[in-house]
Amino acid sequence: MTTQPVAFYDRVEDALRDSSLQTALDRATTRFVANRANALAQLTDFEDLRARARAIRAGALARLDDLLVRLAENVERRGGHVCWAEDGQQARDYITSLARDRGVRLVVKSKSMASEEIHLNHALEEAGLEVVETDLGEYIIQLSGETPSHIIAPAIHKTREQVRDLFERHLGMEPTDDIPTMTRAARAALRQRFLQADMGISGVNFGVANEGAVCIVENEGNARLTTTAPRIHVAVMGIERVCESLEDLGVLLQVLARSATGQRLSVYTSVLSGPRRPGEPDGPEEFHLVLLDNGRSRIVGGAYAEALMCIRCGACLNACPVYQNIGGHAYGGVYSGPIGAILTPLLQPDLPDVHKLPHASSLCGACQYACPVRIAIPDLLLRLRADAVRQGKYEWFEPLAITAYRQAMTNPALYSAGGRLASLGTRILGGRDGRLGWLPPPLDQWTKERDFPAFAAKSFSQLWEERQRKGGKPEQEG
Amino acid sequence: MPANTRQRRAVLFVTCIVDQIYPEIGLAAAELLERLGVEVHVPRGLTCCGQMAFNAGFRDDAYAIGGRTIEVLRGQGDVVLPSGSCGAMIRHLYPELFHGTRHQAAAEELVGRTYELTEYLVDVLGVTDVGASFEGRIAYHDACHGLRFMGLGEQARLLLSNVRGAEIVPLPGADVCCGFGGLFAVKQRAISEAMLADKLEGIRAAEVDLVVTGDASCMTQIAGGLSRQKSRTRARHIAEVLANKVDARTT
Numbered sequence: 001m002t003t004q005p006v007a008f009y010d011r012v013e014d015a016l017r018d019s020s021l022q023t024a025l026d027r028a029t030t031r032f033v034a035n036r037a038n039a040l041a042q043l044t045d046f047e048d049l050r051a052r053a054r055a056i057r058a059g060a061l062a063r064l065d066d067l068l069v070r071l072a073e074n075v076e077r078r079g080g081h082v083c084w085a086e087d088g089q090q091a092r093d094y095i096t097s098l099a100r101d102r103g104v105r106l107v108v109k110s111k112s113m114a115s116e117e118i119h120l121n122h123a124l125e126e127a128g129l130e131v132v133e134t135d136l137g138e139y140i141i142q143l144s145g146e147t148p149s150h151i152i153a154p155a156i157h158k159t160r161e162q163v164r165d166l167f168e169r170h171l172g173m174e175p176t177d178d179i180p181t182m183t184r185a186a187r188a189a190l191r192q193r194f195l196q197a198d199m200g201i202s203g204v205n206f207g208v209a210n211e212g213a214v215c216i217v218e219n220e221g222n223a224r225l226t227t228t229a230p231r232i233h234v235a236v237m238g239i240e241r242v243c244e245s246l247e248d249l250g251v252l253l254q255v256l257a258r259s260a261t262g263q264r265l266s267v268y269t270s271v272l273s274g275p276r277r278p279g280e281p282d283g284p285e286e287f288h289l290v291l292l293d294n295g296r297s298r299i300v301g302g303a304y305a306e307a308l309m310c311i312r313c314g315a316c317l318n319a320c321p322v323y324q325n326i327g328g329h330a331y332g333g334v335y336s337g338p339i340g341a342i343l344t345p346l347l348q349p350d351l352p353d354v355h356k357l358p359h360a361s362s363l364c365g366a367c368q369y370a371c372p373v374r375i376a377i378p379d380l381l382l383r384l385r386a387d388a389v390r391q392g393k394y395e396w397f398e399p400l401a402i403t404a405y406r407q408a409m410t411n412p413a414l415y416s417a418g419g420r421l422a423s424l425g426t427r428i429l430g431g432r433d434g435r436l437g438w439l440p441p442p443l444d445q446w447t448k449e450r451d452f453p454a455f456a457a458k459s460f461s462q463l464w465e466e467r468q469r470k471g472g473k474p475e476q477e478g
Numbered sequence: 479m480p481a482n483t484r485q486r487r488a489v490l491f492v493t494c495i496v497d498q499i500y501p502e503i504g505l506a507a508a509e510l511l512e513r514l515g516v517e518v519h520v521p522r523g524l525t526c527c528g529q530m531a532f533n534a535g536f537r538d539d540a541y542a543i544g545g546r547t548i549e550v551l552r553g554q555g556d557v558v559l560p561s562g563s564c565g566a567m568i569r570h571l572y573p574e575l576f577h578g579t580r581h582q583a584a585a586e587e588l589v590g591r592t593y594e595l596t597e598y599l600v601d602v603l604g605v606t607d608v609g610a611s612f613e614g615r616i617a618y619h620d621a622c623h624g625l626r627f628m629g630l631g632e633q634a635r636l637l638l639s640n641v642r643g644a645e646i647v648p649l650p651g652a653d654v655c656c657g658f659g660g661l662f663a664v665k666q667r668a669i670s671e672a673m674l675a676d677k678l679e680g681i682r683a684a685e686v687d688l689v690v691t692g693d694a695s696c697m698t699q700i701a702g703g704l705s706r707q708k709s710r711t712r713a714r715h716i717a718e719v720l721a722n723k724v725d726a727r728t729t
Contacts, residue, residue: 009668016669321673321676322669325669325676326672359662359665362655362657362659362662362673363533363660364654364655365622365625365627366653366654368626369626382533382571386535389536394534394535398536402530402536402539403539405539405543406539406542408525409546410542410543412522412525415525419498422498435705443664446664446667449671449674449703449706450671450674450702451701451706453500455499456498456501459497459498460498460500460504461520463504464505464520
């Protein structure tokens with residue numbers, strides 16, 4: 001499961017010490033960022049496209065009830081079934097009892113973060129079903145018993161050398177670092193499973209209300225097989241991922257592929273509407289759409305509503321210097337990176353340490369800059385921090401430090417007295433060169449790998465006053 | 479030289495970190511503005527924008543500090559800060575912090591007359607050459623808040639490009655965060671250090687005498703790392719370079 005029993009800071013330290021993880025992250029995020037930059041460079045009107053995509057997402061969220069009802073009605077009109085799942089339990093129950101009822105033994109899955117969110121695989125296995133992930137990255141982490149560490153590149157934390165060892169162990173293949181050879185081996189292993197499976201479970205990139213359709217983008221073709229080869233297709237979709245029309249979908253797809261992988265369009269874009277109709281040669285006999293709320297409707301219309309605009313492209317993860325250094329697992333939730341630091345506290349508020357996630361950001365803004373729909377991620381992180389403080393969740397030193405800070409900054413006499421004291425103390429500690437190599441806790445956290453400057457002998461305010469009194473240059477500090 | 483400097487008056491809000499730790503940056507900014515014909519005013523009791531409390535989530539404390547700052551700055555005309563971070567606190571975050579409070583109107587009015595130093599020089603005064611000189615190689619680090627929440631970067635590069643004798647060298651990853659982030663540097667020490675390590679690697683690769691930035695906070699982070707590694711590269715605030723307060727000698 002995704003909830004590791006270790007504290008957030010320990011996960012961070014472990015991640016920073018993991019040299020394979022560091023290698024994998026360096027290789028992958030650098031490539032993602034470069035590919036995205038190249039893809040955007042080919043467009044002259046990306047800002048315009050972003051603005052349109054944002055307006056489409058905002059518009060859909062503003063009419064969410066209406067669009068979802070329309071989507072559901074149209075799905076049913078086309079012969080599909082709709083499950084309104086308030087939470088993960090309802091979604092899991094619906095899918096497991098459907099599988100039991102239809103005599104399903106083997107389930108193939110294409111990538112779905114929503115199914116990760118509700119720990120669907122675990123529930124299916126508990127119900128006695130065999131589940132096979134078919135996205136290459138998901139397949140790798142299923143073999144290694146892990147969870148995705150990136151929204152679109154679930155095995156981003158693994159080096160090719162680690163995958164080589166994994167495939168040698170699980171697929172009995174000759175060890176090779178050659179990625180095409182490894183990919184062919186996985187493909188051969190998976191192909192049989194598609195043909196044997198009774199049920200295919202997919203995610204949904206966007207639901208299209210007017211069409212009663214779901215759109216799925218991918219690069220491997222596994223989602224096409226998952227959704228068409230088995231006799232039952234179940235699509236799991238977060239309720240916020242709806243758009244109104246194919247026209248809106250077109251705009252969203254343009255920003256999604258470029259932001260996610262730097263492609264103009266994903267290799268496969270499927271728009272699926274309902275089960276196989278009489279006379280059609282292929283497609284599933286049954287189509288089920290699971291509309292997953294799981295905390296989302298709580299967010300609609302509130303201070304964090306903007307977070308629901310997210311189209312799960314992963315651009316903010318790739319752009320984030322924190323994510324680049326610690327990877328996805330350290331965040332402890334299903335969604336990682338800057339958007340995960342918002343979604344996890346909102347969707348999984350009971351996870352231990354979850355209030356610390358919004359602090360795993362220097363607020364540099366690279367995420368918002370990269371986001372194709374310009375979610376104000378830093379502003380939302382700041383609101384979550386304020387919420388946590390209101391709930392009494394902070395570090396031991398913070399109330400003391402912040403109170404002292406407020407008193408100093410709002411009381412000029414205290415401010416200048418405090419400044420003089422700090423100046424005296426730090427200049428004694430700093431010695432001749434005025435650089436402090438040690439400070440008491442909690443500031444010892446600063447001085448482990450950084451020096452700190454001593455406070456000035458005279459503050460700017462003092463020097464400025466002296467200068468004004470003399471009507472000329474201030475005395476130089478001695 | 480000065481293009482648009484007739485009898486301007488501006489408040490110099492040096493920020494708490496400059497006031498207490500780097501008064502030389504405040505003095506350099508004041509001299510620079512005065513040299514360009516601006517009458518510099520420093521109101522008594524101006525301390526801090528409140529960002530540290532706000533970023534920590536302690537909004538009541540940020541409100542108390544920022545509310546007082548708004549009052550001190552009321553009716554004072556243009557406000558210039560040698561910091562994109564504190565500038566962004568006022569311009570980008572004060573509207574949210576003071577929304578629906580008695581300070582709302584004053585906060586919104588303050589937003590419209592608040593400038594970061596290089597922005598004020600280039601965009602308001604219309605000056606791109608301040609007559610500074612420095613013999614050596616300089617790389618510029620984009621401080622995040624100035625870059626992404628105030629749209630800065632070009633102004634500083636323009637000003638530096640006119641520093642005589644200076645060779646301006648591109649800094650690999652110039653727009654990537656140095657890892658300071660206020661209390662982040664202490665609360666998320668390990669991540670902050672890793673980000674600093676990346677920044678220092680870029681600086682090392684650039685082989686410069688100076689790494690220049692517009693925020694004393696980033697400068698503290700970068701200088702702290704450079705000093706601990708006994709690097710010959712120094713980190714300085716752009717006001718110091720533009721006011722000719724940095725000589726070419728390496729320490």
